[in-house]
Amino acid sequence: MLAPHRSNSLPLKEFFAALLLGVDIGGTKLALVVGDAAGRIVARRQRPMAPSGDAHKDVADLATEAHRLLRETGVPPDEIACVGLCAPGPIDSAAGCVRNPPNLPGWRDVPLVRQVREVLRRPVHLENDANAAALAEWRFGAGRGCSDMVYLTMSTGVGGGLILGGRLHRGQTGRAGELGHLPIEWDGEPCACGLRGCFEAYVGGAAWTRRLRAHTSAGSRVAQLAGGPEQVNPEHVVRAAGEGDAFALAELDRFNRYLARGIAAIAFALAPERVVLGTIPSAAGEALCLEPLRRLVAERIWPDIGAALEIVPSTLGDERPYRAALCAALEGITARAH
Numbered sequence: 001m002l003a004p005h006r007s008n009s010l011p012l013k014e015f016f017a018a019l020l021l022g023v024d025i026g027g028t029k030l031a032l033v034v035g036d037a038a039g040r041i042v043a044r045r046q047r048p049m050a051p052s053g054d055a056h057k058d059v060a061d062l063a064t065e066a067h068r069l070l071r072e073t074g075v076p077p078d079e080i081a082c083v084g085l086c087a088p089g090p091i092d093s094a095a096g097c098v099r100n101p102p103n104l105p106g107w108r109d110v111p112l113v114r115q116v117r118e119v120l121r122r123p124v125h126l127e128n129d130a131n132a133a134a135l136a137e138w139r140f141g142a143g144r145g146c147s148d149m150v151y152l153t154m155s156t157g158v159g160g161g162l163i164l165g166g167r168l169h170r171g172q173t174g175r176a177g178e179l180g181h182l183p184i185e186w187d188g189e190p191c192a193c194g195l196r197g198c199f200e201a202y203v204g205g206a207a208w209t210r211r212l213r214a215h216t217s218a219g220s221r222v223a224q225l226a227g228g229p230e231q232v233n234p235e236h237v238v239r240a241a242g243e244g245d246a247f248a249l250a251e252l253d254r255f256n257r258y259l260a261r262g263i264a265a266i267a268f269a270l271a272p273e274r275v276v277l278g279t280i281p282s283a284a285g286e287a288l289c290l291e292p293l294r295r296l297v298a299e300r301i302w303p304d305i306g307a308a309l310e311i312v313p314s315t316l317g318d319e320r321p322y323r324a325a326l327c328a329a330l331e332g333i334t335a336r337a338h
């Protein structure tokens, strides 16, 4: 029996007809969407994001792009109930500021909400990309139907989003869900954040890629698939493991074991109904990642917590940026409703 969606069914019903504008700001791509709270998409667009080094100019460009999409779609800006912005962390959601994301050069303490509001003259809500992606998986993807869900982004780094009791959990300071920096090995591998032994330093794509390039021998199947050890990334490991290559299988086993440690810690802390896993585990698939992972987690947590926990791949794929941006806009509306 699934728990009812208390806090998201009320706004969905109440704002079903409201139009939303969403903008997902990534390090390499900008995605824009006009849609509604039910996830119906009226129009969408994606273009490369090339930060100029001048955040003010970049924000003016994206606001112009948003204006253009509305004009081409024939939606007057005053019909937009809320504009949702997703940006890489760290952000200050309450102040509407992007702090200093490593993949947006020149963006430091950018008052994104104020600048976009001045151009579009509509309410604007800013959400960090992992939280927005968690909301998107919960409303439209692999997290549908549960009230306690944890989403792990798992691409270059590891971001987390927590849906607890049927709503996004931000914590007192808005910094809840930084699951990529759970300490998994005391005095372990250095992490991009400056600490050591973080979850991300073992299962983040960038960290794993660095390790693979240092440990892959030139004559191996993985190096052959990549065109040389210096080109290796997790995708080549997944392919070689699928062919039965011993080195690739050992690397995937190591990845799965570290991933299981993090999920076991999350399971004991939060006892979620579902953990939804993003890019790398979704790409690796059931046989190489998800099935062994479920076994490893089950060995490390109590049976009653394990019995209630599902570990599943994300399902939104390329849809995620659009759904996430709509969810950020919807979050702006529900925040006001509360």
Ligand SMILES: [Zn+2]
Residues within 6 Å of the ligand: 180, 181, 191, 192, 193, 194, 195, 196, 198, 200
């Ligand atoms: Zn870290």
